[in-house]
Amino acid sequence: MKTRAVRLYGKKELRLEEFELPAIKEDEILAKVVCDSICMSSYKAANQGTDHKRIPDNVKEQPIIIGHEFAGEIVEVGKKWEKQFSVGKKFSIQPALNYEDGPVGVLSAPGYSYQFIGGDATYVIIPAEVMELGCLLTYEGEGFYPASLSEPLSCVIGAMHANYHTKPGSYIHEMEIVDGGKMAILAGVGPMGLAAINYVLNRSDRKPSLLVVTDIDQTRLDRAACLYSVEFAKSQGIDLRYVNTAEMSDPVAGLRDVSGGTGFNDVFVFAPVAPVVEQADGILAFDGCLNFFAGPSDPDFKATLNFYNVHYAFTHIVGTSGGNTDDMKEALQVMSNGLDPAGLVTHIGGINAVIDTTLDLPNIPGGKKLIYNHLEMPLTAIKDFSSLEDKNPVYGKLAEICDKNSGLWSVEAEKLLLDNADKLTY
The missing domain is CATH 3.40.50.720 (NAD(P)-binding Rossmann-like Domain)
Incomplete structure (x- = not known):
């Protein structure tokens, strides 16, 4: 399975690349990442490189995939997890891996420390430790962006x-x-x-x-x-x-x-x-x-x-820094019960927008920048959709949906975006 991902090689050295994922092992899961919310922590990691506590020293030789606020669908399940997880289930990831019986100071986390899992990728391999620690969490609510925002x-x-x-x-x-x-x-x-x-x-x-x-x-x-x-x-x-x-x-x-x-x-x-x-x-x-x-x-x-x-x-x-797995479960539950985190989101973009957005995040006004990995789209403020209608009618339709929702992103807008993934440049 090929994936397209933004990988970190060193300080401020991010590259959008396509490469082959290895076949999953029986204790791993292959997943499609639909969206990722770019966090200030990713900005810090990208700018600090190996000086960051969670970034391995060997990223120049074995680059990691960035992004840790992501959601998607399960594509393939390793034999060990077949009774617990099924293909097509929506998921979110708890990136803060807590090793209760492990060595003190372990800070490994998806989005910081792994070659084959991170939020800014089209497909990822969920490794054994994420599974063993109960950090793959299913989501029963509508859409994908709420599950992505369950981490913040x-x-x-x-x-x-x-x-x-x-x-x-x-x-x-x-x-x-x-x-x-x-x-x-x-x-x-x-x-x-x-x-x-x-x-x-x-x-x-x-x-x-x-x-x-x-x-x-x-x-x-x-x-x-x-x-x-x-x-x-x-x-x-x-x-x-x-x-x-x-x-x-x-x-x-x-x-x-x-x-x-x-x-x-x-x-x-x-x-x-x-x-x-x-x-x-x-x-x-x-x-x-x-x-x-x-x-x-x-x-x-x-x-x-x-x-x-x-x-x-x-x-x-x-x-406090981050939430634990129980906090993530509570977040997913309250969102399944109707709490909508759309008020956090002010910008939408495609995977091609990740590098510039991550490196310049403090200087981009507004709230969360939500990335949809299976499309190409410049980072665009929701409030600017209507002004782009003449260049691309899809933005006019998105503006119409967002305007009737008090200017906010929504499951309806997300569906229209994904259905028109091949038409979003301007």
């Missing part, structure tokens, strides 16, 4: 689960956000922040009574408010407020006022910016938990924290 959604699910609180006089840590508490999501209207808002508003087991989402970009705040409205939040029992901290002379004092003077039980930081971290520390309530979600590229990144409050106000800090 699992990251915010894991973050919510990782927060913890205590009771005075007790050393027991009670995991999770405070049910009925006050939550702030700082720098929270980028792709991952939007995923967090979506999840918080759609959780059935616990949720805050007050959710404050901040940013310094009013346009992005306005878009978030359209996607996840104050009115919908109210129907879910949540007082949702979007706040532009650039308009506050003292953001810490202003946000504490919004909290009613108490501060926030759970604060999530979605940008690796020292003043934002310090702002988060300043708005913590008694026994408040700060989750530093954003992964910095700078290994010397630092911010000042109030350790007086750590000691006397029982404030805590945690950091």
